[in-house]
Amino acid sequence: MTSRPLDRLDSRILAILSEDGRISNANLAQAVGLSPSPCWQRVRRLEEEGVISGYRAIVDRAKLGSSEIVMIEVILDRHDDEVLENFGRAMQEMPEVLEVMLTTGEYDYLIKVAVSGTRAYEEFLRSKLYRVPGIRHSRSSFVLRSLKERQYDPSLQAG
Known part of the structure; x- marks a missing residue:
């Protein structure tokens, strides 16, 4: 569990990644209204905190x-x-x-x-x-x- 509450941008990043885990950082950043570097830093922090525990393929x-x-x-x-x-x-x-x-x-x-x-x-x-x-x-x-x-x-x- 994260030691800090998630803000609106973190929640939006999680929602988008949960729908498309392969989205590029540039497209993710654009979708949440950030530049690529801060977006990438947020994703990395969410991964390091264990909020994002991995990425999977959805199999038919x-x-x-x-x-x-x-x-x-x-x-x-x-x-x-x-x-x-x-x-x-x-x-x-x-x-x-x-x-x-x-x-x-x-x-x-x-x-x-x-x-x-x-x-x-x-x-x-x-x-x-x-x-x-x-x-x-x-x-x-x-x-x-x-x-x-x-x-x-x-x-x-x-x-």
Whole structure:
């Protein structure tokens, strides 16, 4: 977390970079109303402070054969260190698993999985997920359509 609050320019830089991480510094500077050098310094500071933790390519999963997204809620048998570590390690080793979130409420984890269809999902369940020790129960929902995916929204900034 940053030691200082973000100002309007920092928020605008983050919003633009979250939409286009490959924008040139010159174009970014023009978009936020700065000259290139101060803009570059702000981006570097945001990186050094850990506000910007990296840059990624957004991959079209359908073109790679994994067009279906399934959200899986999981309840574990126990919550001791061994079960939690084994579960976390197993999730890291499964390429179909895109995200794993520890949650509050009835379920312990929410897992986002990419597969090529229902048969591939059944195979994932049988050969991978259900073989993970410590899982007591799971519930799955296929995503029909994603209405919004963002990494940053400046209106959520505290301050």
